[in-house]
Amino acid sequence: MMFPSTNKRDDAFASELTASQQKAVFHRDGPLLVIAGPGSGKTRVITCRIAALVSSGVPAYNICAITFTNKAADEMRQRAFRFAASAGAHISTFHSLCVRILRRYSEVAGITPNFSIYDDSDQSKCVKQAIVDCNLNTTDFSPARTLDAISTLKNKLIDADTFEKQADDFFSKTLSKIYSRYQQILKDLNAVDFDDLLMKAAFLLENNAAVREELGSRYKYLLIDEYQDTNHAQYRIAKALASTHNNICVTGDPDQSIYRWRGADIRNILDFEHDWPNAVVVRLEENFRSAPCILEVADRLIANNQSRKEKRLIATKPSAGKVVIEPYEDEVEEATGVAENIRRLVDEGVSLSNIAIFYRVNAQSRAIEEAFIRSKIPYQIVRGVEFYNRKEVRDILAYLKVIVNPADKIALLRIINTPARGIGKTTIDKVQNFASRCNIGLYEAIRTVSQISNIPQPTAAKLTAFLNMIEGFRKNDSGSVAEMVERVFTDSGLEKSLIAEGAEGKDAAANIEELISAAAVYDKQTETPSLVDYLQQIALFSDADAYNASVERVALMTLHSAKGLEFDNVFIVGVEEGLLPHERSADNENETEEERRLFFVGITRAKVNLFIAFARYRQIRGQTLRTIPSQFLFELGLTFSESSQRNDTSYLESTISNHQSSIINNQSSSLFNPGDIVVHKKFGIGTVKEFADMGDNSVITIAFNAGHTKSLMLKYAKLMKL
DNA sequence: GCGAGTTATGTTTTT
DNA sequence: CATAACTCGC
Numbered sequence A: 001m002m003f004p005s006t007n008k009r010d011d012a013f014a015s016e017l018t019a020s021q022q023k024a025v026f027h028r029d030g031p032l033l034v035i036a037g038p039g040s041g042k043t044r045v046i047t048c049r050i051a052a053l054v055s056s057g058v059p060a061y062n063i064c065a066i067t068f069t070n071k072a073a074d075e076m077r078q079r080a081f082r083f084a085a086s087a088g089a090h091i092s093t094f095h096s097l098c099v100r101i102l103r104r105y106s107e108v109a110g111i112t113p114n115f116s117i118y119d120d121s122d123q124s125k126c127v128k129q130a131i132v133d134c135n136l137n138t139t140d141f142s143p144a145r146t147l148d149a150i151s152t153l154k155n156k157l158i159d160a161d162t163f164e165k166q167a168d169d170f171f172s173k174t175l176s177k178i179y180s181r182y183q184q185i186l187k188d189l190n191a192v193d194f195d196d197l198l199m200k201a202a203f204l205l206e207n208n209a210a211v212r213e214e215l216g217s218r219y220k221y222l223l224i225d226e227y228q229d230t231n232h233a234q235y236r237i238a239k240a241l242a243s244t245h246n247n248i249c250v251t252g253d254p255d256q257s258i259y260r261w262r263g264a265d266i267r268n269i270l271d272f273e274h275d276w277p278n279a280v281v282v283r284l285e286e287n288f289r290s291a292p293c294i295l296e297v298a299d300r301l302i303a304n305n306q307s308r309k310e311k312r313l314i315a316t317k318p319s320a321g322k323v324v325i326e327p328y329e330d331e332v333e334e335a336t337g338v339a340e341n342i343r344r345l346v347d348e349g350v351s352l353s354n355i356a357i358f359y360r361v362n363a364q365s366r367a368i369e370e371a372f373i374r375s376k377i378p379y380q381i382v383r384g385v386e387f388y389n390r391k392e393v394r395d396i397l398a399y400l401k402v403i404v405n406p407a408d409k410i411a412l413l414r415i416i417n418t419p420a421r422g423i424g425k426t427t428i429d430k431v432q433n434f435a436s437r438c439n440i441g442l443y444e445a446i447r448t449v450s451q452i453s454n455i456p457q458p459t460a461a462k463l464t465a466f467l468n469m470i471e472g473f474r475k476n477d478s479g480s481v482a483e484m485v486e487r488v489f490t491d492s493g494l495e496k497s498l499i500a501e502g503a504e505g506k507d508a509a510a511n512i513e514e515l516i517s518a519a520a521v522y523d524k525q526t527e528t529p530s531l532v533d534y535l536q537q538i539a540l541f542s543d544a545d546a547y548n549a550s551v552e553r554v555a556l557m558t559l560h561s562a563k564g565l566e567f568d569n570v571f572i573v574g575v576e577e578g579l580l581p582h583e584r585s586a587d588n589e590n591e592t593e594e595e596r597r598l599f600f601v602g603i604t605r606a607k608v609n610l611f612i613a614f615a616r617y618r619q620i621r622g623q624t625l626r627t628i629p630s631q632f633l634f635e636l637g638l639t640f641s642e643s644s645q646r647n648d649t650s651y652l653e654s655t656i657s658n659h660q661s662s663i664i665n666n667q668s669s670s671l672f673n674p675g676d677i678v679v680h681k682k683f684g685i686g687t688v689k690e691f692a693d694m695g696d697n698s699v700i701t702i703a704f705n706a707g708h709t710k711s712l713m714l715k716y717a718k719l720m721k722l
Numbered sequence B: 001g002c003g004a005g006t007t008a009t010g011t012t013t014t015t
Numbered sequence C: 001c002a003t004a005a006c007t008c009g010c
Helices: A008-015 A019-026 A042-055 A070-080 A094-104 A120-133 A143-155 A160-166 A170-188 A194-207 A209-218 A232-242 A292-302 A331-347 A362-375 A384-388 A391-404 A409-415 A425-438 A442-447 A457-475 A481-491 A494-501 A503-525 A531-538 A589-603 A631-635 A650-657 A660-666
Strands: A032-036 A063-067 A090-093 A116-118 A191-193 A221-224 A248-252 A280-284 A322-328 A355-359 A379-381 A554-558 A567-572 A606-615 A617-620 A623-626 A677-680 A684-692 A699-704 A709-713 A719-721
Touching (some): A042 A070, A063 A094, A070 A090, A090 A094, A094 A531, A116 A409, A120 A170, A120 A191, A143 A170, A143 A194, A143 A232, A209 A232, A221 A232, A292 A606, A292 A631, A322 A331, A331 A362, A331 A606, A355 A362, A362 A379, A362 A554, A384 A391, A425 A457, A442 A457, A457 A481, A481 A494, A494 A503, A567 A589, A589 A631
Parallel strands (some): A032 A248, A063 A090, A221 A248, A322 A606, A355 A554, A379 A554
Antiparallel strands (some): A617 A623, A677 A684, A677 A719
């Protein structure tokens, strides 16, 4: 059988395709479910499948592959398109596909194609407004929780009208009001949030047969990777797209489902056979990635999940590599230890690009970074959205948004006086009042500023000048995004104001230069570049998209971003109760199981060596806290010391031994005894020197590890005993 | 209208 | 602790 070549690695791989892999790759028509463990080559199977379909006569144009991140899409495109005939297949994420569909069928979808895509800070502003508009206050209705509830509804494809009908209790009724108002606000601003993209596309496909059939015959073969992490909206989109041809192929691993909190519904993959009765099921349980010892611990760990179908990980690699659990005293030593391990690996000839550090929360990256800077280890933090969240970048993007979509009031308010041009709060309020009285948008109101009676002439002139500037940008849109960014930067006065700021502004200006280069890359890579398309694309960027595998740097990322990647050497840090599993999932068994899957995902990224680290003390939000090793560590079936080898407990023992006699004498007669280790909210950890139990008036003397000794009134001191 | 300084507040993971 | 929101003086 001739096998289409995709890339070198795939060639080698193809010549030794297992029987199951062949079955999946060469399956032609009808539904196909690939249940595939980590490292089983499931993404490669999809890539090969695209090529196989093409070589069996299916035009690439008729193939649509959906990946989890833009990065994964890029990679798949690159590999699939090595087999030239595959070029033209549509490969993207669900969200990007929806943007494309909504733009193409904007009229039917009831949306203007230049819509803004709102990120969570924009969303938060809109929902706050919605809450206020409903005569509620944001203390009773927390914007974050409200947004969460709305997001959950949208992911289930329950729109505001439907929810209004089913809301029966007070809370639901209130939420329903906010939801409706929030949607109205978004509509007025010609904006959508992430969930709207899916919801609107799903409704469009379901309610409009013509669109559904047109897209169904365009995408005759639908392939979806990471299917275990799709939500209900994505499920319905997939179902609608595949309803005419039934050629749907999904791959996934229920054990790697880590986005339930975001609406991912594991039933999508579990019920696939039920949904598509004649589905062919292929299981890929062989693992071609990791050393047997790594798979062994992964297997033992995941076996602790109750709600799971048993699945084995079959090792195919020869024995090599190791798994170690390393205890450290605190997060600084942990980071230093990781750095030392890396130095050792480098001495053995390991390339930095073969090393990754995973952590549960982004805040953990700081200690690691500091250690790497000290040890001069080059690293890259995989946080793509961070760049686009910088103030100066957001400012420029807000200009672009207004140029594309003047109805975008959030963006307009951001730039109307940035840089300062004499349009202050009072003026803006006046224009806003006028706008709402006339029932027009803010931008339109500025256009008719002469009609606003109480704005003084000089201020009106400033508003008009601002408007003319934006209109000027709009008229001179050549299509090149880089050119536009550059023009906006200089003509808006932002460049000037940054230069005036001095050193800090210089950094900011450098970031804009970077933005211009990035835009230039976009211009070059896109067939018909446009500002609208550019803005809608970058709105969908994720952290994982920033990972650059080709640079000689250690990669630092969250466990979530690690999905789909692999490294020879993996470090997972902070494996402690409260962090992994995260404290917010402690009271819920389902959530604890998801945390376990997250750890499982992290572990199975490692090809050769796996280093798992935890610290006995950790600074969390400025407080040093005593930690407990994660329950997951004990589930790995390895032996490990619970105290750090380096310092052992000397740090504690030295303080305790000074007071040993008093401990014995006093027994535990009172609340606190000399020698007790306590934590103070502000001063951190310390040792009790003296304690006189006088009920409400007790005074306690503590020698804090920070160096000072303090006597505190017990009733105010809020101490925690360790 | 502007910006510095202060105070409140919220803290997981992300398309 | 880190950032956002807010106050107050210029």
